[in-house]
Amino acid sequence: MSAALKNLDAYWMPFTANRDFKKKPRVIKGASGHYYTGSDGSRLYDTFSGLWTSGLGHCHPKIVAAVQKQVATLDYCMTFQVTNDKAAALAEKVTAMAPEGITRCFFTNSGSESVDTALKIALGYHRARGEGNRTRLIGRERGYHGVNFGGMSVGGMVPNRKVFSANLIPGVDHIRHTQDLEHKAFTRGQPAWGAHLADDLERLCALHDGSNIAAVIVEPVAGSTGVLPPPVGYLERLREICDKHGILLIFDEVIAAFGRLARPFGAQRFGVMPDIITTAKGLTNGVIPMGAVLVSDSIYDAFMQGPEHMIELFHGYTYSGHPVAAAAGLATMGVYEEEGTFEQAAALEQHFEDLLHSFADHKHVIDVRNFGLMGAIEMAPREGAPGARGGEAHKKCFWDEHLVIRNGMDTLQFSPFLNSRPDEMQKSFETIRRVLDTIE
Ligand code: PXG
Numbered sequence: 001m002s003a004a005l006k007n008l009d010a011y012w013m014p015f016t017a018n019r020d021f022k023k024k025p026r027v028i029k030g031a032s033g034h035y036y037t038g039s040d041g042s043r044l045y046d047t048f049s050g051l052w053t054s055g056l057g058h059c060h061p062k063i064v065a066a067v068q069k070q071v072a073t074l075d076y077c078m079t080f081q082v083t084n085d086k087a088a089a090l091a092e093k094v095t096a097m098a099p100e101g102i103t104r105c106f107f108t109n110s111g112s113e114s115v116d117t118a119l120k121i122a123l124g125y126h127r128a129r130g131e132g133n134r135t136r137l138i139g140r141e142r143g144y145h146g147v148n149f150g151g152m153s154v155g156g157m158v159p160n161r162k163v164f165s166a167n168l169i170p171g172v173d174h175i176r177h178t179q180d181l182e183h184k185a186f187t188r189g190q191p192a193w194g195a196h197l198a199d200d201l202e203r204l205c206a207l208h209d210g211s212n213i214a215a216v217i218v219e220p221v222a223g224s225t226g227v228l229p230p231p232v233g234y235l236e237r238l239r240e241i242c243d244k245h246g247i248l249l250i251f252d253e254v255i256a257a258f259g260r261l262a263r264p265f266g267a268q269r270f271g272v273m274p275d276i277i278t279t280a281k282g283l284t285n286g287v288i289p290m291g292a293v294l295v296s297d298s299i300y301d302a303f304m305q306g307p308e309h310m311i312e313l314f315h316g317y318t319y320s321g322h323p324v325a326a327a328a329g330l331a332t333m334g335v336y337e338e339e340g341t342f343e344q345a346a347a348l349e350q351h352f353e354d355l356l357h358s359f360a361d362h363k364h365v366i367d368v369r370n371f372g373l374m375g376a377i378e379m380a381p382r383e384g385a386p387g388a389r390g391g392e393a394h395k396k397c398f399w400d401e402h403l404v405i406r407n408g409m410d411t412l413q414f415s416p417f418l419n420s421r422p423d424e425m426q427k428s429f430e431t432i433r434r435v436l437d438t439i440e
Pocket residue numbers: 051052109110111112113115144145146147219223224225252253254255280281406408413
């Protein structure tokens with residue numbers, strides 16, 4: 001074992017079973033294209049594009065070069081009352097790719113920060129327009145909006161909320177989730193059943209009076225809780241109800257944006273326009289942490305009042321619009337365009353869907369879901385040991401098959417590269433099948 005690996009004691013790992021992990025650590029020391037290099041020198045295929053982050057593959061030469069150049073040109077400058085050329089250029093680029101009407105861009109460093117920023121913008125917007133009574137925020141069960149207090153509160157991941165239950169922000173409610181094995185197990189793409197589940201928002205509008213609600217936040221396709229594509233007509237219905245009650249609709253596109261749904265933004269794929277979009281991950285291909293919140297002119301304009309020398313929104317991060325992150329973002333957008341990445345992603349969808357759904361007959365599998373290049377295979381939990389099957393699959397893939405897969409409990413999630421090779425994609429699923437066959 002190398003010196004670094006002997007010293008894992010100091011390292012408190014995020015979202016990891018630390019004690020179990022440290023008995024036999026899985027450590028990556030390099031990457032190139034679609035493969036990682038393990039600490040033992042092994043080559044591992046990555047079925048998750050990092051953590052939904054790296055759709056172009058790892059260490060893309062154009063992004064690497066842009067970062068190297070930027071870090072030697074302008075490593076940092078504050079973006080409060082000063083800014084840098086790269087942040088300004090990236091804001092222009094990203095809003096040009098956004099759905100019509102989405103015209104302004106606020107930078108953060110992560111999805112969690114994007115979500116908390118978006119919630120604050122929504123509250124500030126209503127107050128600026130004289131509707132300060134609109135304070136309530138609505139999320140959805142099984143939603144994931146990061147781990148900061150705002151995002152955790154509107155989120156619907158039970159284990160993430162449990163310990164902090166008494167400290168979640170007040171004034172938050174949740175509409176019900178859209179998962180239902182009885183009505184839509186093994187659906188390919190968007191389920192036909194379930195548009196009516198959006199009417200749960202009307203229930204909350206009736207309970208609180210819609211005039212007290214500031215915003216509704218949903219992922220267009222729920223990602224972290226096991227890939228839940230929206231039922232046909234569901235997002236349209238949410239939009240309608242929000243319009244009826246004057247509520248802002250926030251799409252959390254931390255996963256969905258930048259090609260995962262074969263468009264710059266998920267909103268464009270579904271043809272449903274939110275008022276605010278949160279992003280991160282694919283904004284820089286995961287190379288440098290960065291997020292962005294995109295809003296319409298009307299939201300931005302609502303803040304632009306009062307004395308001109310005064311700050312309009314008392315919010316921002318030390319690293320908002322970091323020049324090296326912005327350079328990575330600009331290079332990433334350049335590659336998406338030059339390589340036709342979103343078209344490549346579209347062309348892979350059918351193959352991906354077929355491979356996923358070939359698991360429908362497997363003895364452990366109780367559901368398969370997919371949309372765009374997001375997919376999930378859900379296994380039944382082992383009696384008395386939920387999560388054990390998924391965990392075992394993950395470890396076997398890593399150690400025995402040199403394959404990095406992602407499991408949330410017993411659901412295997414897939415986020416293939418937007419430029420995957422069809423044969424490698426196929427091989428990875430053949431391997432997973434072999435592994436599932438060996439698991440009790
Ligand atoms: N919103 C959404 C929709 C996300 O998917 C976040 C916010 C938070 O982003 P940061 O950058 O703060 O992590 C995310 C992040 C998984 C998994 O296994 C997904 C995420 C994070 C961790 C695990 O699917 N998504």
